[in-house]
Amino acid sequence: MSDPTKKPGDEKKNILGVLKDKTAQLKGKLPGVHRPKNLSDKKNSVSNDLKNAFRHINPKKAVWSLIGAVFAIYLLTGLYVVNPGEQAVIRRFGAPQAQAVSEGLHYRLPYPIDTVEKVNVSEVRRADIGMTLPDHLHQPDDAPQAIQLLTGDENIITSQAIVHYKVSDATKFLYNVNGNSEQLVRYSVESALVQAMASTPVDDILSTEKVAAQNSVMALAQEALDRYDAGIQLTAFNIQEIVPPDAVSSAFLDVTAAKEDKETAINEANGYANSLLPQARANANKTVSDAEAYKAEQVSRATGDTDKFLSMLAEYQKNSNIYTADTTKYRLLLETLEKILPNVKMYIVDSANDSVNVKLIDESLSGNSSIGIGN
Amino acid sequence: MTKEKHAVKPKLFLAIGAVLVLLLLTLVVYQVDTTEFAIVTQFGNPVRVVENPGLQVKLPDPIQSVQRLDKRVQVYQTTSIELLTLDKKSVSLDYYGTWKITDPVTFLKTVKDKVGAESRLLDVFSSSLGVQLGKYNLDQLVNTDQEQLQLDTILNDATGYAKERAAEYGIEVVDAQIRVLNFPDANKQSVYDRMSAEREQMAQKYRSEGSEEAAKIRADAEKEQQVILAEAYAQAQQIKGEGDAEAIRIYGEAFQKDPAFYEFIRTLETYEKTIDGNTTLILPSTAEILKYLSGSQN
Numbered sequence: 001m002s003d004p005t006k007k008p009g010d011e012k013k014n015i016l017g018v019l020k021d022k023t024a025q026l027k028g029k030l031p032g033v034h035r036p037k038n039l040s041d042k043k044n045s046v047s048n049d050l051k052n053a054f055r056h057i058n059p060k061k062a063v064w065s066l067i068g069a070v071f072a073i074y075l076l077t078g079l080y081v082v083n084p085g086e087q088a089v090i091r092r093f094g095a096p097q098a099q100a101v102s103e104g105l106h107y108r109l110p111y112p113i114d115t116v117e118k119v120n121v122s123e124v125r126r127a128d129i130g131m132t133l134p135d136h137l138h139q140p141d142d143a144p145q146a147i148q149l150l151t152g153d154e155n156i157i158t159s160q161a162i163v164h165y166k167v168s169d170a171t172k173f174l175y176n177v178n179g180n181s182e183q184l185v186r187y188s189v190e191s192a193l194v195q196a197m198a199s200t201p202v203d204d205i206l207s208t209e210k211v212a213a214q215n216s217v218m219a220l221a222q223e224a225l226d227r228y229d230a231g232i233q234l235t236a237f238n239i240q241e242i243v244p245p246d247a248v249s250s251a252f253l254d255v256t257a258a259k260e261d262k263e264t265a266i267n268e269a270n271g272y273a274n275s276l277l278p279q280a281r282a283n284a285n286k287t288v289s290d291a292e293a294y295k296a297e298q299v300s301r302a303t304g305d306t307d308k309f310l311s312m313l314a315e316y317q318k319n320s321n322i323y324t325a326d327t328t329k330y331r332l333l334l335e336t337l338e339k340i341l342p343n344v345k346m347y348i349v350d351s352a353n354d355s356v357n358v359k360l361i362d363e364s365l366s367g368n369s370s371i372g373i374g375n
Numbered sequence: 376m377t378k379e380k381h382a383v384k385p386k387l388f389l390a391i392g393a394v395l396v397l398l399l400l401t402l403v404v405y406q407v408d409t410t411e412f413a414i415v416t417q418f419g420n421p422v423r424v425v426e427n428p429g430l431q432v433k434l435p436d437p438i439q440s441v442q443r444l445d446k447r448v449q450v451y452q453t454t455s456i457e458l459l460t461l462d463k464k465s466v467s468l469d470y471y472g473t474w475k476i477t478d479p480v481t482f483l484k485t486v487k488d489k490v491g492a493e494s495r496l497l498d499v500f501s502s503s504l505g506v507q508l509g510k511y512n513l514d515q516l517v518n519t520d521q522e523q524l525q526l527d528t529i530l531n532d533a534t535g536y537a538k539e540r541a542a543e544y545g546i547e548v549v550d551a552q553i554r555v556l557n558f559p560d561a562n563k564q565s566v567y568d569r570m571s572a573e574r575e576q577m578a579q580k581y582r583s584e585g586s587e588e589a590a591k592i593r594a595d596a597e598k599e600q601q602v603i604l605a606e607a608y609a610q611a612q613q614i615k616g617e618g619d620a621e622a623i624r625i626y627g628e629a630f631q632k633d634p635a636f637y638e639f640i641r642t643l644e645t646y647e648k649t650i651d652g653n654t655t656l657i658l659p660s661t662a663e664i665l666k667y668l669s670g671s672q673n
Contacts, residue, residue: 245567288607
């Protein structure tokens with residue numbers, strides 16, 4: 001601040017001297033203020049020392065420099081840094097500027113003209129619904145409560161879910177809704193769950209419809225958040241658990257078991273059918289092949305028999321030309337009898353009237369087993 | 376010295392003057408934030424409402440002063456209320472509502488602040504929800520059939536009524552949402568009992584369906600088995616018949632060459648086959664075969 005090279009018009013003065021002058025001026029202007037005349041004399045030795053100590057400083061310049069420095073520092077307070085992933089919103093006298101500021105070093109007019117608020121817009125925030133995530137901090141009045149929902153068929157189920165969201169518009173997020181944003185997200189998701197469950201049968205939600213329900217809940221909740229113009233975008237919604245209440249869980253489990261029982265019974269029956277039918281087909285094939293064998297046998301036998309007959313006939317006709325037909329026949333008869341008779345019990349009876357009382361011969365021959373050869 | 380005084384004085388006056396102007400400015404200039412309405416009152420009477428944020432000017436206090444009201448959407452929540460449906464079933468509801476001030480002057484005159492507003496909204500809402508809910512059966516609150524479901528209608532009607540009433544307070548109701556829809560704790564046990572009974576029924580149904588289907592599969596299989604065997608039998612019989620017919624044809628073709636000789640040969644063959652060691656043959660002495668035994672007779 002010191003300025004050793006002085007302009008010719010400047011008189012060498014020190015700060016105390018200036019102050020004295022000013023005091024004198026003020027005394028002249030403001031009549032109420034009285035200063036004892038001897039004040040400066042009493043402190044003369046001290047003031048002289050101070051004069052000497054600061055004699056090299058030009059007081060006028062020093063004051064202006066000081067004012068300039070303070071003003072420069074004040075202007076410099078307008079510098080601010082927006083971290084990666086953040087957006088900053090500038091309010092000039094309370095009115096937000098249209099464009100949100102992205103990351104980097106920026107300047108705004110210092111307080112109280114411009115104020116800056118920063119929001120992390122890339123962070124994926126979480127809200128836990130129907131449960132408390134262990135690593136998640138909540139506002140004091142915002143602990144999630146266990147959720148019971150009514151399904152379309154008037155069953156009660158309990159549910160736990162997690163929703164992910166992020167800030168889609170920093171200005172809207174900061175200034176449109178008064179309240180805790182996580183609570184707002186939780187409320188809108190809870191309401192969407194109530195709405196979605198009110199039309200869904202309990203069996204569907206426990207099995208096939210979970211994913212569809214997740215999507216419709218997310219859409220409904222987003223709709224509500226858009227209605228509040230909250231600047232919040234839901235990015236994911238996951239039903240962690242959706243189960244019947246403890247009081248009825250065993251009954252629900254039994255239904256699952258019954259479904260499995262049904263499958264088992266059907267599978268067993270299919271197994272039976274699968275073993276029965278191949279067996280039947282095998283038997284059928286055997287029957288048909290047997291029949292084909294029979295057919296072949298009949299035909300072969302007939303062919304054999306007729307071949308034999310035809311050759312006998314040929315011989316017979318040849319012999320009949322040499323001898324007579326009767327003689328040949330008689331010879332064949334005798335040949336047959338020669339084969340048969342040795343094994344046969346034979347009785348020869350003399351009967352005048354061609355009738356024989358067989359009982360006389362053997363009691364056992366009372367049946368049909370007697371053969372008479374007669375003429 | 377006097378020369379110096381004249382040089383410093385105007386600058387000093389300027390500085391003091393600037394400070395004074397700034398001080399006076401703070402009396403007449405005020406800032407309106409984007410989150411608030413500013414209501415300028417003159418001796419207590421509202422004279423204008425400032426909706427746009429920024430710097431504004433007014434007459435200094437105590438002539439004109441500024442009151443501020445929150446412009447943002449407010450969220451209010453309720454504790455559970457128990458309501459009766461048309462079919463006299465009781466349900467418990469939790470809801471939250473969102474609202475904002477649209478007419479700050481009316482708001483200021485009628486309800487004054489947020490607490491006053493929310494207590495009135497609560498009254499309006501709970502009574503209109505009660506009225507609406509009383510018009511519908513429980514199965515219109517929850518139903519698997521979307522056409523039967525009236526939950527939206529109920530909420531819209533209740534919100535519509537609340538909107539009308541809230542307008543009297545300079546408030547716009549943005550929406551109201553049911554957060555919890557459940558049976559009251561006192562009724563839950565009977566609901567659980569009903570649920571269990573339904574589940575038992577369902578389990579039984581699955582099991583009997585299982586045995587029914589299994590029996591059907593078995594019966595079908597057995598039937599098919601019978602069909603397969605019967606068809607095979609028919610086919611076999613046909614094949615056998617063909618065999619027999621073929622044999623008969625072969626025999627016939629051969630034997631018609633000399634039927635008498637065939638008859639003779641067949642008879643001999645029959646003797647050969649049927650007469651064995653167990654056969655007793657009784658021949659009259661006059662039999663042809665014995666004619667040479669009794670020689671003289673012929």
